[in-house]
Amino acid sequence: MHTFGYRANALLTLGVTILALMCAMASFSDNFNLPSPSAQVQVLNVNWFQKQRNGNDEVSLTLNISADLQSAFTWNTKQVFVFLAAEYETTQNALNQISLWDAIIPSKEHAKFSIHTTNKYRLTDQGSNLRGKEFNLTLHWHVMPKTGKMFADNIVMTGYHLPEDYR
């Protein structure tokens, strides 16, 4: 501590160490937040349901997605990435996951939303297994923190059916 440089160095070192500790504590404090989000998805219409030339089934859906993810936000949350996936089982694969729609929620004020949309990404099967298929719609979200650990969770909504015939 005898010269200007040594004092500046000591202050900088301790200052950054304490800052890292504060960030770690902020990340740890996220564990005390127990979110209770809700989500509902309605399939309003099957716009088309066809077999592509290569033999894969493709569906276009009109969806109404409403969700309340406000409780997932804490003081250490930068943004929440949310996506809706269709999940179903085929003889080839025990779990098929197809992302239909996604969004980035920048703040808590935007975390309660209701959106009317067609699927943003194509719902295409590997094969032609979709006729009469029962599927789940799962809302996944990833909570991206300002510092520390990222949290991920989802809500599974069951009981959706695709039509028996192409249209």
Add this chain to the structure above:
Amino acid sequence: MDWQGQKLAEQLMQIMLVAFAVVAFATGYAIGSFQMMILIYAGGVVLTTLVTVPNWPFFNRHPLKWLDSIEAEKHPKPQPQQPSSVSKKKSSKK
């Protein structure tokens, strides 16, 4: 900066930084604002820098009192009595 001043500067630095960190974290958590925590802590670091890094006069209140040179000449520093034995030891090692 004298010895007492150095001790004071180090203690001041540590106490101030930890105190500002505690206040910043508590405030940020209470009002739910990460930005406020960072701002308070940044302000604290700047203030601590201004207080402890420059060589302020209050760090120099306990100057060392050296003996006068005349006083030192009256009591000469004792010289080593057997310089020959030391050199023998060194040479024996070689």
